[in-house]
Amino acid sequence: MIRIDSVRKSFGSQVVLAGVDLEVTTGETVAVLGRSGSGKSVLLKQVARLLRPDSGVIFVGDVKMSHADKPTVMRARGSMGYVFQFAALFDSLTIGENVALPLRRGGISGDGARTRVMEVLETVGLPDQAEHYPAELSGGMRKRAGIARAVVARPSYLLYDEPTTGLDPVTTAVIDELMLQMKRDLRATSILVTHDIQSAFRVADRVALLHAGRIRFAGTPDDVRGSDDPLVRAFVEGRQELWPPDSV
Amino acid sequence: MVSGSVRIVERCFLLAGRRDELYCHGMGMDSAVAWVGHATLDGVARIGRAAAFTGAVARALLDLRTWVPQAAAQVRRIGVDSVPVALFIAVFTGIVLALQSSYTFTGVVPLYFVGVLVAKSIMLELGPVLTGLVLSGRVGANIAAEIGTMRVTEQIDALEMLAYEPVSYLVVPRVAAGIIAFPIVTALALVAGIGAGWLTSVNLLDLSTQEFIRGVRMFYEPFDLRYPLIKAASFGAVVTTVGSLYGFYAQRGAEGVGIAATRAVVVGAMLILVLDAFWAVVLL
Numbered sequence: 001m002i003r004i005d006s007v008r009k010s011f012g013s014q015v016v017l018a019g020v021d022l023e024v025t026t027g028e029t030v031a032v033l034g035r036s037g038s039g040k041s042v043l044l045k046q047v048a049r050l051l052r053p054d055s056g057v058i059f060v061g062d063v064k065m066s067h068a069d070k071p072t073v074m075r076a077r078g079s080m081g082y083v084f085q086f087a088a089l090f091d092s093l094t095i096g097e098n099v100a101l102p103l104r105r106g107g108i109s110g111d112g113a114r115t116r117v118m119e120v121l122e123t124v125g126l127p128d129q130a131e132h133y134p135a136e137l138s139g140g141m142r143k144r145a146g147i148a149r150a151v152v153a154r155p156s157y158l159l160y161d162e163p164t165t166g167l168d169p170v171t172t173a174v175i176d177e178l179m180l181q182m183k184r185d186l187r188a189t190s191i192l193v194t195h196d197i198q199s200a201f202r203v204a205d206r207v208a209l210l211h212a213g214r215i216r217f218a219g220t221p222d223d224v225r226g227s228d229d230p231l232v233r234a235f236v237e238g239r240q241e242l243w244p245p246d247s248v
Numbered sequence: 249m250v251s252g253s254v255r256i257v258e259r260c261f262l263l264a265g266r267r268d269e270l271y272c273h274g275m276g277m278d279s280a281v282a283w284v285g286h287a288t289l290d291g292v293a294r295i296g297r298a299a300a301f302t303g304a305v306a307r308a309l310l311d312l313r314t315w316v317p318q319a320a321a322q323v324r325r326i327g328v329d330s331v332p333v334a335l336f337i338a339v340f341t342g343i344v345l346a347l348q349s350s351y352t353f354t355g356v357v358p359l360y361f362v363g364v365l366v367a368k369s370i371m372l373e374l375g376p377v378l379t380g381l382v383l384s385g386r387v388g389a390n391i392a393a394e395i396g397t398m399r400v401t402e403q404i405d406a407l408e409m410l411a412y413e414p415v416s417y418l419v420v421p422r423v424a425a426g427i428i429a430f431p432i433v434t435a436l437a438l439v440a441g442i443g444a445g446w447l448t449s450v451n452l453l454d455l456s457t458q459e460f461i462r463g464v465r466m467f468y469e470p471f472d473l474r475y476p477l478i479k480a481a482s483f484g485a486v487v488t489t490v491g492s493l494y495g496f497y498a499q500r501g502a503e504g505v506g507i508a509a510t511r512a513v514v515v516g517a518m519l520i521l522v523l524d525a526f527w528a529v530v531l532l
Contacts, residue, residue, distance in 0.1 A: 048409060050405050050409070075411075077408070077409055077410075077411045078411050081409075082406070082409040084406060085402070086401060086402065088402040088405065088406040089403075089406075090398075090403055090406070091397075091403075101410050101412075102410050105410055105412065
């Protein structure tokens with residue numbers, strides 16, 4: 001379970017999150033939707049404690065991530081996988097070495113690690129890329145490698161930060177299918193941050209809409225489609241009159 | 249009187265280059281005071297951040313399991329790869345020193361004093377300082393750019409998510425490699441510089457090998473060898489720490505990485521000169 005209570009975050013005078021409440025039950029996938037710059041990634045980074053909230057509480061399982069000391073946070077991260085927006089693969093390591101890192105950190109090496117790395121690379125469709133460097137791969141392949149690294153240690157929690165941004169529709173569908181497969185295989189509790197509403201509908205059990213620093217709406221994809229809220233309707237239909245640039 | 253002060257403040261801003269022209273025109277004393285306040289807070293925050301970072305590096309030294317496996321590769325990158333440029337500088341310094349000292353001494357001081365001047369100058373000052381300055385450019389900029397790129401592409405966040413302490417994994421191996429490699433490169437530079445001075449003296453000046461060696465040995469103390477190595481180790485620590493610091497806090501994409509690399513070189517070079525004076529006061 002991931003629980004976010006009244007989380008606020010500002011950068012200087014700019015208020016990004018003005019009191020976010022959200023709960024993700026065990027095994028559930030929740031997509032957080034919102035315009036670019038609405039604070040979705042900031043929220044996700046706070047769940048992982050890459051950023052600290054100004055106020056409010058975040059629980060990941062039993063760990064109070066927002067207030068835990070560093071060793072506790074480091075331990076908790078061992079049960080989390082994070083897929084970064086631009087994959088964030090280490091340039092100086094091959095794809096195989098990148099994917100093996102979480103295993104190495106967990107004390108798994110040798111044949112056991114190699115077998116698991118190849119198994120995961122097979123799953124994401126990159127079985128022949130283990131010896132290549134990230135710079136030699138396309139954007140979509142790098143994102144798949146990023147997913148492989150995030151899931152290789154079988155985490156209980158998965159955090160996806162804009163995994164389909166900048167990809168063509170076919171590659172987006174491949175990434176969506178991968179996320180669904182991870183959901184089936186790992187039964188992880190997941191948060192998917194995206195502005196791609198189709199991707200959210202395909203992958204998520206529930207969808208939360210972030211607007212003006214708060215969760216404006218949360219419900220199943222069908223709830224979103226049937227919502228009367230003019231802001232939700234405008235977002236779904238891609239109309240900008242209720243989502244002017246200065247509203248985020 | 250007040251308008252005169254405002255003009256002075258405006259001029260200060262322009263000289264400091266910290267505010268654009270718009271900010272300087274028509275500014276009152278209130279905003280001038282605010283600027284001084286912001287600049288002071290900013291300066292204190294920078295010092296605090298540097299101190300906290302240095303403390304984190306010191307604490308991370310205990311995390312041997314993380315940094316020791318990375319250190320050997322860094323010694324090669326920082327040390328071995330820097331040898332050619334360090335030797336190049338040292339050789340030409342030795343040649344010029346021999347020729348200039350001969351020019352200065354002719355007719356007044358016995359020529360074997362060329363050996364004294366070449367050896368003492370290179371060992372005590374020019375060898376470690378010039379090597380440090382060259383490596384500050386090469387190593388400091390490289391580290392700032394590399395770690396800065398990792399910061400802006402979220403690779404450092406990724407390290408944290410993999411439960412690696414970024415300071416242990418990225419910074420400490422580089423600092424340790426700097427402390428080890430700078431003295432080694434400097435020692436080679438000393439040999440090359442004095443060797444070049446000797447070859448120049450024998451071939452271009454009216455000086456024999458015996459006379460040159462007599463000069464080198466005349467005022468030699470074993471401390472003359474320890475002193476440049478101590479300095480070089482401290483330069484290595486400073487250059488790598490400053491490069492890592494600026495890289496670690498780089499922001500705003502490619503522009504931020506460029507700024508980090510530039511600042512790493514400038515601040516690293518300045519600190520080398522400050523440290524040089526410090527060691528002269530403390531050890532000589």
